Amino acid sequence: MKAKNCLIFGGSGQIGRNLIRKLAKNDFKLTVVTRNIHQKSYIIKTQANAGYIDIVEANIFDENKIINLFKKADICINLIGILNEQKKGNTFKNIHNIFPSLLAKLCKEYSIKHFIHLSALGINDAVDSDYAKSKLQGENNIQKNFPLATILRPSVVYSVDDNFTTSFMTLLSRLPIFPLYYGGKTKFMPIHCSDLTDIIYQVISKNINSKIIECVGNEVITFKEILERLLVLMNKKRILIPFPFLLANLSAKIFELMPNPLLTTDQLRLLKYDNISSGKYKTNADLGMSCVRFFNQEVEKYCYMWRHRGQFSTQKYNLKKD
Secondary structure, three states: OOOOEEEEEOOOOHHHHHHHHHHHHOOOEEEEEEOOHHHHHHHHHHHOOOOOEEEEEOOOOOHHHHHHHHHHOOEEEEOOOOOOOOOOOOOHHHHHHHHHHHHHHHHHHOOOOEEEEEOOOOOOOOOOOHHHHHHHHHHHHHHHHOOOOEEEEEOOEEOOOOOOHHHHHHHHHHOOEEEEEHHHOOEEOOEEHHHHHHHHHHHHHOOOOOEEEEEOOOOOEEHHHHHHHHHHHHOOOOEEEEEOHHHHHHHHHHHOOOOOOOOOHHHHHHOOOOEOOOOOOEEOOOOOOOOOOOHHHHHOOOHHHHOOOHHHOOOOOOOOOO
16 A cells, blocks of 8 residues: 655644654654754654654745645644744734644645644633634634545644743742642643544544544643642652732743743633533544543653652652542
């Protein structure tokens, strides 16, 4: 059988690296687009055996450059997204709206079999978040330009390479007191990166088209419970204090002055809304693609890096089974 050609945007990130390994193992030929081949190629090219990956350097908004990539592609996957706006055109509108719209038009023009777009869970409800509004507008434009697109809406994605559990464990290891925004009551259904890439693979192999799929893990966990679980896994004790909104908003404004802010005012607004399945769309479990990984078990595999003495720690801890 002829190998399928897959065009991937955003292949150097946490999800992209896992997805490249998954697809290459299943004999997909991959073309991965990066904006800086000198910084990213060493990460991308080590994810599969030689001959499976072509790395192309291109400005993602250079239509004349990327249009040629669609001529030999069967599948297009867009994993590009940002959590906060930056300079040089990295705005929510450009990344979450204009760029996905361009990809959808090219997919239609070149009769691409699959266009899979990674969006975000809970964006319908977060009406006061610029991030959520840009994601939702991008989805709407994709569906107008290429109705057969498959849009995946994952909850928080975690793994050893994430910026979620690893960032929190770093902060918890350094700070004696940690703030609880909105009382720590916001609910999440974290999904492991490998489960998400398995879902993407099954969407392709089962020819699932023209759907919005909410990608969620096996558990509903509050923000406070996530922090408590991480502390148990790290063998540390910290004081978790609810932050009044005014103080939280002030701290977010201060963080925004940093090159890589820990929290922005827009992200703070997002934390008001639960990040769980809405019931309006099918979930991965509804479509027979249940997750097989659990939060405690997976984080336990790499949390030793934040324990006293690291991997040589002899401390014991009691952790409730999932």
